[in-house]
Amino acid sequence: MTALSVQNLSKTFTMHLRDGVVLPVVENVNFHVEPGECVVLGGPSGAGKSSILKMVYGNYGVDAGAITIQHHGEAVDLATADPRTVLTLRRDSIGYVSQFLRTVPRVSALDVVAEPLVIRGVDKTEAQGRARELLARLNLPERLWSLPPATFSGGEQQRVNIARGFITDHPVLLLDEPTASLDATNRAVVVAMIGEKKAQGVALLGIFHDEEVRAQVADRIIDVTAFAPRIAA
Amino acid sequence: MTAEQPLLRVSNLAKYYGSRLGCADVSFELWPGEVLAIVGESGSGKTTLLNALSATLEPSAGETLYRMRDGQWRNIYDLSEAERRFLVRTDWGFVHQNPADGLRMTVSAGANVGERLMAVGDRHYGNIRATALDWLGRVEIAADRIDDQPRSFSGGMRQRLQIARNLVTGPRLVFMDEPTGGLDVSVQARLLDLLRGLVGELGLAAIVVTHDLAVARLLSHRMMVMKNGHVIESGLTDRVLDDPREPYTQLLVSSILQV
Numbered sequence: 001m002t003a004l005s006v007q008n009l010s011k012t013f014t015m016h017l018r019d020g021v022v023l024p025v026v027e028n029v030n031f032h033v034e035p036g037e038c039v040v041l042g043g044p045s046g047a048g049k050s051s052i053l054k055m056v057y058g059n060y061g062v063d064a065g066a067i068t069i070q071h072h073g074e075a076v077d078l079a080t081a082d083p084r085t086v087l088t089l090r091r092d093s094i095g096y097v098s099q100f101l102r103t104v105p106r107v108s109a110l111d112v113v114a115e116p117l118v119i120r121g122v123d124k125t126e127a128q129g130r131a132r133e134l135l136a137r138l139n140l141p142e143r144l145w146s147l148p149p150a151t152f153s154g155g156e157q158q159r160v161n162i163a164r165g166f167i168t169d170h171p172v173l174l175l176d177e178p179t180a181s182l183d184a185t186n187r188a189v190v191v192a193m194i195g196e197k198k199a200q201g202v203a204l205l206g207i208f209h210d211e212e213v214r215a216q217v218a219d220r221i222i223d224v225t226a227f228a229p230r231i232a233a
Numbered sequence: 234m235t236a237e238q239p240l241l242r243v244s245n246l247a248k249y250y251g252s253r254l255g256c257a258d259v260s261f262e263l264w265p266g267e268v269l270a271i272v273g274e275s276g277s278g279k280t281t282l283l284n285a286l287s288a289t290l291e292p293s294a295g296e297t298l299y300r301m302r303d304g305q306w307r308n309i310y311d312l313s314e315a316e317r318r319f320l321v322r323t324d325w326g327f328v329h330q331n332p333a334d335g336l337r338m339t340v341s342a343g344a345n346v347g348e349r350l351m352a353v354g355d356r357h358y359g360n361i362r363a364t365a366l367d368w369l370g371r372v373e374i375a376a377d378r379i380d381d382q383p384r385s386f387s388g389g390m391r392q393r394l395q396i397a398r399n400l401v402t403g404p405r406l407v408f409m410d411e412p413t414g415g416l417d418v419s420v421q422a423r424l425l426d427l428l429r430g431l432v433g434e435l436g437l438a439a440i441v442v443t444h445d446l447a448v449a450r451l452l453s454h455r456m457m458v459m460k461n462g463h464v465i466e467s468g469l470t471d472r473v474l475d476d477p478r479e480p481y482t483q484l485l486v487s488s489i490l491q492v
Contacts, residue, residue, distance in 0.1 A: 013476075015483070017480070017483055017487060058469060058472060059472060060475065060476040061472060061478070083454065084455075087469070104426065104429070104451060105422035105423075105425070106422065106423065106426040107426065119433075
């Protein structure tokens with residue numbers, strides 16, 4: 001059963017503060033991701049890759065089209081779902097590793113990572129245990145675990161973000177350049193973690209600018225320029 | 234477990250001050266555990282709406298239905314005075330922007346918290362004091378301040394005390410009007426973190442009025458943007474903030490100063 005399917009998705013931005021100028025982003029986006037495969041969105045900067053990921057996560061609204069996600073054995077259209085349903089989808093079915101970590105004052109790295117499990121009702125001690133394993137695997141120095149990540153370096157924040165995204169067993173996982181600011185050792189760790197997710201039957205959809213990483217993880221590459229809007233005359 | 238139901242159902246709520254519009258055509262549902270932020274500039278009708286929802290201000294039209302602890306749906310303006318008082322004292326909380334509006338400034342911190350417990354029938358002094366002490370700890374007020382009056386507290390401490398006073402009875406719904414409004418930023422951060430933790434831990438539903446979009450982002454699941462008394466845009470908080478549709482929402486979001 002297809003884990004994620006996107007049909008005829010279109011998106012424009014209307015900039016009301018710029019005299020209502022309409023920026024077309026993508027048009028007629030169609031693709032699907034099966035359990036156990038990693039599909040990579042390819043194309044130059046500005047082609048709309050991140051926008052597609054954000055629409056699939058419900059972070060951006062869509063103008064038209066459907067985003068069908070398997071959720072507890074049922075196909076749910078996230079594009080038209082109410083906020084409550086989107087939050088349930090995010091809790092149980094779709095995860096997202098964003099490019100940048102949004103930090104909360106005073107919350108430790110360990111709790112940031114454990115939070116997605118705690119929200120799902122996992123015991124806090126157990127969730128923190130899982131968080132420790134992941135942070136250790138991603139070589140984040142243990143002295144940082146109890147600190148809020150606001151002052152961490154880019155690479156450290158990104159590893160916190162990756163751990164937070166990978167801690168759950170969501171059947172669909174979105175990755176927005178998860179290896180962008182990592183060194184070779186940690187890139188290799190993330191590549192291995194992606195391989196494990198695939199083996200567990202997770203459907204992954206990602207953006208990877210690093211060609212070496214992309215070659216290692218991608219099962220298919222979707223050329224996003226194919227979804228470029230036809231510019232109206 | 235019965236099938237999940239909303240806690241609050243609001244339909245076509247309106248409040249006019251004479252011929253002047255406070256707010257109108259407001260409809261939404263609030264579910265248990267859900268935090269809803271109401272944002273908009275001063276004068277947009279946020280506080281009027283909050284007061285109309287919390288039985289502080291009688292609306293001119295529309296209705297607000299609340300699911301009582303016994304499962305009955307009741308229009309909050311059809312409740313008897315005794316029922317309404319029970320709601321306000323136990324099942325609801327109201328955190329005012331100015332703590333002096335929600336606290337009794339001339340009785341001790343412990344009594345401020347204990348008073349709400351006594352309203353629900355607790356009469357055992359030792360229990361009340363122990364619970365008050367526990368709640369002071371949860372809002373990070375040192376135990377040795379329990380006998381001090383909030384007059385001697387800083388703004389941030391007063392606000393934390395107000396939160397403890399409201400949450401001690403285990404309310405299911407909390408209304409907050411600019412809860413971090415008068416506080417400096419470091420104190421705000423502490424309060425927000427505390428609120429975020431407590432709301433999550435206790436599974437509270439909350440309606441938070443704020444003009445601060447960062448507060449809305451941090452605390453709420455869903456938000457409504459108000460302008461001139463009407464809800465002009467609503468939805469998932471990160472959707473509204475990252476992909477605002479209405480001209481006014483785009484203006485609000487683009488006006489945030491980046492640090």
